[in-house]
Amino acid sequence: MAGVVEAASALAPLREELHCLPGPQGFDGAPTWTLHDPANNRFFRIGWQEFEILARWAVGQTEAIAQAVNRETTLHIDADQVGEFAQFLLNHNLLRLSGDAGLQRLRQQVAMRKQSWAQWLLHNYLFFKIPLLKPDALLAWLYPRLAWIYSGQFAVLLMGCALLAGFLLSRQWERFLATFPHFFNWSGLAQYFLALMLAKTLHEFGHALTAHRYGCRVPTMGVAFMVMYPMLYTDASETWKLSSRRQRVAIAGAGIAAELGLAVFAALAWNFLADGPLRSGVFLLATSTWIMTLAINLSPFMRFDGYYLLGDWLGIENLQPRAFAYNRWHLRRLLFGLEQAPPESLPKRWQWFFIGYAWCTWLYRFFLFLGIALLVYHFFFKLLGLLMMAVEVGWFILRPIWSELAVWRNLGFDAWIKPQSRITLLLLIVGIAVLVVPWQGHVLAPALIKAERYAEIYLPTAARLDTWQVKTGQAVKSGELLAQLSSRELDFQARNSALEGQLVEWQLAYQGLEQNLNQRRQVLLKELESAGAKQAGFRHQQTQLTIQAPFDGVALDLNQQAQVGQWLKEGEALLIVADPGSQLIEAYVAEEDLQAVGQADSAVFYPDQPGMSPISCRVERIDQGGAARVPAMLASMHGGAIAARFDAQQQAVPESAVYRIILRPEAESQNLPHFPGERRGSVRLDTPASGLLRRFVRQVTTVLVRESGF
Structure with missing residues (x-):
């Protein structure tokens, strides 16, 4: 049975434990079914044609199954289509193989899954899971005690609490926001992580409890590491069994709803708690945790809650791989005019949605993974950071691009001679020319x-303007008087410092007559030196009140507010002297x-x-x-x-x-x-x-x- 299934070959029987369940209606209105593999907890969505083939699988021959389907339904299929579906079942181990052929097939699969230590490290560094809990027993005990949270009465209560919390916070909004700065310390950081852990645990139990409510088994809950960043996860894969779109949307959105409900009660509790660690903790639950949840989990471009909410709301399973496959087909058709059949038949509006969604996701992931690569580089020491950044960029960005380029290289000669291919090559040549040809020969x-000589003159100290000798645009010579200012306070301080110096000099002159003055000689010398320095400083400030031209030039930008007799403050601009030559x-x-x-x-x-x-x-x-x-x-x-x-x-x-x-x-x-x-x-x-x-x-x-x- 290894290899491709031939059209006229006998078919291996299906595994006995497989279940075929009714699925939701497709986005195009067609009925679907869900094929469940309980041993591996995997689910496969199949359409009408595949269901009719499975219903007649016991016939055992591809040709006979095709004839039976054509005879008993309005479908028209051939043996090759039955063989292709048989190959799909074989590749996913849904057939019961026996004998040497079956054993050889299993050995081939094991050999294909073997990885080198470098491949194992690469895959497990990027993403790995650690199961921590099998929650079914706990959920069975919790649900009867918490079923009331799904009632309409609780929804009304939650809405009332939200309105009351909003009203109370509006009355002390500034005080509420002032809580935030208290977290910039180690204690605040610990509170933040505790609040985050509580919110995320409640988030995952929201998914798990809602899945249990609709009869789905939750095999595991645990922590997943994406590029070494820990995130809690819940295995809710059994939601594939549900045919109700509303139920699947409820499970996907239960985590966000749980965090929003927690934020409402935390915001209400903040109004009644005294200042302290408990109030700080509920502030975090009322603000940052759910805001971060909405910012990250609601993104439809990563496989978080937002992605599954969008897929379930639209009724489109596996949205990303289907959109990527369709957009790759559309891109090849646009660039090379390929006449291959699309991956799936879509209505016109869904075609453009798939194309737009794929491009948005690719761009979003490009910048996200590039940002993660830079963050990883700066987080570790340089050698390890550089290596990990190269892994990030190579695996998430360059590898998909290289894979698509490899497909383009293998298109064959016929594809490259079509008109679209010629236009693509021409645009490619023009683009390369723009990048390579040296056409940019200047820098702005x-x-x-x-x-070159330019002096802005400011008032060195507060003073009175006595004379103002210059006008705007007037030529001035070096040393020419421009303005004269005076300061009685500065004059008083200069005279006072001079008197202090004279007094100290008198004391030194008569120190031989007075024994106590002789003992203070060193102190008096220091005081005389200080008085002299102060007097020199005040005299220098007095000389600065005579404003002179520093060089030959032109007086510009005179202070139009300054008038003779007016007191001006320290640092006020007077004029500019510039040499325009x-x-x-x-x-x-x-x-x-x-x-x-x-x-x-x-x-x-x-x-x-x-x-x-x-x-x-x-x-x-x-x-x-x-x-x-x-x-x-x-x-x-x-x-x-x-x-x-x-x-x-x-x-x-x-x-x-x-x-x-x-x-x-x-x-x-x-x-x-x-x-x-x-x-x-x-x-x-x-x-x-x-x-x-x-x-x-x-x-x-x-x-x-x-x-x-x-």
């Missing part, structure tokens, strides 16, 4: 142009563009200000280290192109590494009109042309070199 960088450009480039910028042979600055012409410039200097801060004018908070955030000193700190480049306008650009202050723009640096693929490889290499220190 956010920049600003400013005077010498300008420079300050640009910032990303780390991946740094190497190309070093080879730039020309550059042009494009001001954002309308009416200003582009300025030809040359690279003068590239900083070796990344910029710790960037000008506020170029930061994203002020509309600039550099993603940044404010630090404690309200300075703009870049979110990713950027490097400063200093450029100087060419000689022919020096006749530009002067402008006040700084002006934002962008610099185009002409670099050697490179393709996108080369840039990507260079960026990946940079990251690998940066992360290669073990």
Whole structure:
């Protein structure tokens, strides 16, 4: 019986313990049946044709079964279709084999299932289960005592508690939210894990108890590890026996419903508990646990509750493999014009649903598994983290892509000469050309142009403005008086410190006459030194109240609010002095563009200000280290192109590494009109042309070199 079943061969009998149960109506309205293998606790959904074949299996011959089905029903099948179904039963060990052929078949299956230690480690590292409990006896004891939670009265009670809890929390919402910061410690972390364990245990018992309610056996409950992350699980595979869609939806949603019910009672209890560990625990049950459950379990793109809820609600079993198979067929038909029959016949609206669902799931899994790979890499030490990240990316992302590419390679010559294949090849060639051909020969960088000598003058201390000698746009000479300020408090402190110094000097002068003064000589010397330092500091502050031009230039951006006779606060901006005769450009480039910028042979600055012409410039200097801060004018908070955030000193700190480049306008650009202050723009640096693929490889290499220190 090993090998493909021939059309005219005798068929092995079915195993006696198999059960064929009525199944739910298919999403296309066709009747279905469920074939149950109790020894392996496996279920197989079959259609009308397969059911009619099974009903006549005792005939024993493929040709005879096909004739009987055609004679007694409206179906029309041939012996090959019976043989294909027989092969399916054989592959899943649903036939009773005997003799040497049966023994050989079992030996082949055992040999095929043997794995090397590396394969075993790979599969068990990614996912494995540890059964902890056979709950049927416990469920049989619990259900009569908890059956009331499925009643309408309990639903009304739960709804009333939810409304009451919402009303009470609305009256002290800020106090309720203020509970959250108390968990940022070891005690709070322990409370969180205890609350999470309670919620997840209740979640799994919700599935198990509801399955028991509808007559399904629950073989095991335990913990499953997905990429070393523990999750509780319940084996509810017997729900396949149920023909009622409503019952299956109830079982799939029971875990989420149990956690939501727990959250309602926890939110209500929070209002009546005193501050302490118990109140903190119910706060967690009322907030974070069920929110995380909804965020993770309701996703239809992973095989959690949301996936089974969607499948049961639509009446589609095995949604993901069926959608994947149909979308792969559709993709091959679209790209290569293949005329193969689809995996299954679907109505038009279900075709697009399967295709859309498959693409959404693939994209969701791509970013999810990529994120898990990065998380695994950073969680372990670098060598092990790098290896585990490679396993994650290779197994979950690259392996499915490689498998599909292998199918494309084996399509044959006829498939590649079709019009669709030619278009696909043309698009592929264009895509490769875009990636490989060096067509991008410039780098754009956010920049600003400013005077090379540029001074912003701020008031060093609170003072009174006595004279204001300058106007906006006025040319000033180095050392020229710009403003004079005065501070009576500063004058008083300077005089007071001078008197303190004179007093200490008098005490030192007469220390020989007074015995107690002689004993304090060292103390007096320290006091004299301190008084002198204070006096010098106050005098320096007094000199700073005379504002002079630091160099030859133009006075800009005068403080229009400052008036003679007015008191100004410390740190208030007075004016800017800039030398417009010498300008420079300050640009910032990303780390991946740094190497190309070093080879730039020309550059042009494009001001954002309308009416200003582009300025030809040359690279003068590239900083070796990344910029710790960037000008506020170029930061994203002020509309600039550099993603940044404010630090404690309200300075703009870049979110990713950027490097400063200093450029100087060419000689022919020096006749530009002067402008006040700084002006934002962008610099185009002409670099050697490179393709996108080369840039990507260079960026990946940079990251690998940066992360290669073990």
